[in-house]
Amino acid sequence: MGSVTVKVTDSGGHTASSSVSYSILSQTAGVLYGANFGDATQTLYPASVPVARIFPSSGYPADLMTMASVKQAVAKKAKAVILDFPASATDAQVTATVKQAVAAGLECWAGGTHEPEHGNKMSAADWVDQNVHLAPIIRAAGGKVAPILQSATLASLQGRNPADYALPKGTVDAWGTDIYPLTKAIPQAQLLTAILAGAKIAFPGVASWIVGEYGVPAGNAQLIKDFKTFGAANGLLRAAFWSQADTVLAADTAAAWFV
Amino acid sequence: MATPTVSASLDKPSYAPGDKMTLTVSYADADNDAGTVTVIVTDAEGNKSDPVTAAYNIADTETLAVTDDGGRTFKKVSDNGSVAVYTATA
Numbered sequence: 001m002g003s004v005t006v007k008v009t010d011s012g013g014h015t016a017s018s019s020v021s022y023s024i025l026s027q028t029a030g031v032l033y034g035a036n037f038g039d040a041t042q043t044l045y046p047a048s049v050p051v052a053r054i055f056p057s058s059g060y061p062a063d064l065m066t067m068a069s070v071k072q073a074v075a076k077k078a079k080a081v082i083l084d085f086p087a088s089a090t091d092a093q094v095t096a097t098v099k100q101a102v103a104a105g106l107e108c109w110a111g112g113t114h115e116p117e118h119g120n121k122m123s124a125a126d127w128v129d130q131n132v133h134l135a136p137i138i139r140a141a142g143g144k145v146a147p148i149l150q151s152a153t154l155a156s157l158q159g160r161n162p163a164d165y166a167l168p169k170g171t172v173d174a175w176g177t178d179i180y181p182l183t184k185a186i187p188q189a190q191l192l193t194a195i196l197a198g199a200k201i202a203f204p205g206v207a208s209w210i211v212g213e214y215g216v217p218a219g220n221a222q223l224i225k226d227f228k229t230f231g232a233a234n235g236l237l238r239a240a241f242w243s244q245a246d247t248v249l250a251a252d253t254a255a256a257w258f259v
Numbered sequence: 260m261a262t263p264t265v266s267a268s269l270d271k272p273s274y275a276p277g278d279k280m281t282l283t284v285s286y287a288d289a290d291n292d293a294g295t296v297t298v299i300v301t302d303a304e305g306n307k308s309d310p311v312t313a314a315y316n317i318a319d320t321e322t323l324a325v326t327d328d329g330g331r332t333f334k335k336v337s338d339n340g341s342v343a344v345y346t347a348t349a
Binding site: 002003004005006007008009010011012014015016017018019020021022030107144169170173174205206207208237238 | 261262263264265266267268269271272274277280282284286288319320321322323324325326327328329330331332333334348349
């Protein structure tokens with residue numbers, strides 16, 4: 001349950017206010033789980049995969065819907081796609097790509113450079129500038145703004161500071177992160193709590209979040225269940241499993257993830 | 260001195276996460292500064308014209324502030340001076 005309050009002040013300093021309450025439906029019912037499409041092995045994906053992470057390995061094509069991974073996602077009844085745009089993407093390309101996804105009936109979560117910290121591909125200042133610039137363009141095209149940072153940054157690990165990536169209030173519709181809990185020096189529960197704390201600094205005023213990549217090796221179904229429980233109680237909207245290399249989806253993790 | 264009036268409404272009572280929330284705010288201020296200007300022309304001989312009057316009304320300027328205890332950010336998408344519309348993501 002939440003409440004919005006509107007206060008009006010006239011030029012004489014007189015004020016009045018009005019409040020209206022609302023409720024957010026069960027987060028559990030609202031969270032959609034999906035997976036990475038493209039070069040990932042998809043043999044364990046079920047018939048319906050509501051969220052599709054579409055990674056632009058070499059950029060998105062002129063027509064997003066012709067992309068092989070997007071076709072695979074549509075075949076799996078995807079309802080939402082998670083996209084990101086590198087610094088080289090033009091405003092026209094961003095607009096066209098988001099519009100193509102939306103026109104196809106897909107909920108489109110998009111942001112600037114994915115994991116700018118990875119290999120120092122983009123400075124924090126440039127990433128902030130890029131996302132402030134792209135946010136109105138993505139929204140105007142019908143998309144939802146959700147740039148993705150590494151979980152280590154939000155959790156203030158590895159000497160990082162989420163304040164370096166702080167976006168102005170109102171820039172994003174949801175904040176995004178990628179989570180590989182077993183690659184971090186702290187337990188997942190502690191990591192998730194730290195991520196939320198950092199998100200309040202990097203994405204002020206935004207309660208909802210998405211996960212572009214979540215990954216654990218086989219044998220860690222309980223970690224997945226714990227993650228989903230935490231996410232459902234803390235504003236998670238969409239999450240995709242990253243099934244590649246050491247996090248390749250296994251029977252036990254698929255069964256836990258795609259419930 | 261009158262205080263302004265304001266009423267707020269949301270398009271739905273409940274939302275699924277990620278839904279668009281639309282907030283409509285109606286506001287007004289009766290505390291306007293009304294008056295009448297009267298003009299009389301007098302010539303060199305002291306003859307005066309009939310008075311001509313014109314009424315005016317200076318409206319107060321209102322500012323709106325929206326806060327959400329749920330932590331969401333409402334962005335103004337339109338405002339015509341009496342009705343303002345804001346949106347946010349649930």
